[in-house]
Amino acid sequence: MKIIKKILNSKAFVTLVWIAVIIVIWEICATRVAEVKRTPENVLPHLGGIVDSLTSDRKINGSQSALEMVLENAGATLSRAAIGYVIGIASGFVLALLMSLSGIIEKIAFPYLMLIQLIPILGMAPIINAITGDIAISRIVIAAILTFYPVAANTLAGFKSVRREAHELMYSYAANKFQLYTKTMIPACIPYFFTGLKISAPMAITASILVDTLQGGIGLGCLLSQSLKGAMTRYVFWDIVVFSAVIGILSFYLMGLIETLLCPYKRIGKKG
């Protein structure tokens, strides 16, 4: 009995209940839509239909099934998103480091860092595509720009969070700049750094898919707009919607997982 009670009270169970509620509502709506619409899959298909279309091996474009097609295009989009993400992380971290090292650089860069956040970068996607002339490069560039701001801002907040006592301790150890950074500043900023990573991972993916829709070729976004225009079965569209939603959410949790694996403070916090 105790175990059952524990399961019923656990957080995972509550989340499961919510997911079940959402599925039930979806199915009720889908049944309703199926009754009144001529092409229900355009508005709201049954979840079973989406799963079917993913698992069936019926060829859609002559050579590939829906799942193969989605995965191939996802590979093209996500690999670019990942490259941009890594570049954005690296440059964001370096800028935060430089800003923390030099007051002048901080003064120059800080207002612009704020401005980047306010500028609708995704709105600029078409023009970046025109400047670079290559869709793969523009995916990387936009994913990098979007990743850059949250990482830089959060890391800088991390550097600033180091308490005065820690600085005083390092001063009394006569630590030089390098030791100060490797021993106190960088370890202190890691939790903030990961917050930045978690915020920007779904953004990098969104950006990549959006850039895809601008141009033909290979990529999730291209597939999405082709399916919307009716070039192939509408279920491909739903497959992509579900797939990108799942990937977006997973990318957030993946960063959390990496943090737990790499960082001792997370594991200790769990035990205590």
Next chain:
Amino acid sequence: MISVAAKVNKKRRNAVQSVVCPLIFGVALIAAWQTGLLHTLLNTDEYVLPYPTRIATIMSENSDKIMANVWASVEVAVLGLIFGSILGYLIAIFATVFPKYGSGGLTIVSAFNAIPIVALAPVIINWTKDVSSEAEVRSMVAKVIVVTVVSMASMSVNAYRGLTELPPFSDDLMKTYAAGRLTEFFKLRLPNSVPYIFTALRVSVPGSVISALVSEYFAEYITGVGRQIRENILIAQYSTAWAYIVTACIIGIVMYAVLMLIEAVALRKRR
């Protein structure tokens, strides 16, 4: 006394520096752009990346048309922001009243936040096909719903923190007063959540502008700053597209400035 004077001096020099340094950088950047140095660096031509003066000319020549599109976008962003924030706050209240299922629901809502807008926008446009027979109204409703969903998440998570992370002993004080749940809510939790509302808005105001622009890409009815950027690039009118990009940036900055102003007024007694 000397040291105090030196301190004031240093402070003043710091303040001057933090205005002058970014300004020099900005002027240098625009100068590099105007003289073509930026084009060489980015390996592009003045056709794809027009000079600032050219963009400014186009903006002043087409100001009527640009303003019409600005209103279309701002309307969507603001309406969605208002609906989304109210909805998000209601969810936070629900989560406060029913902590167990409510906070689990919050996890789900914040998971919605990770769904790419690109996937969300076409779905919602499909759903709103029957709302009205006019494409303009239909698209408007769809776009507002997209912005609503996007701004809901940050508000619900932050407002929940504001409603539950109370100052120490404040709920004990409420107990000593024998305050009912309603009194506790209106006198303690609601005021406590106000700064958190602004924390949420700082995220969702730029977010609402971005999602308004992106949802325009997929909408049926062609209007709005985001859509104009795309349409003008499709017909290779890069200078006009740049005029709309600059406009989009100005919208983002102005809306954030308005938020800062409201925040300064609303929180003036707390500072």
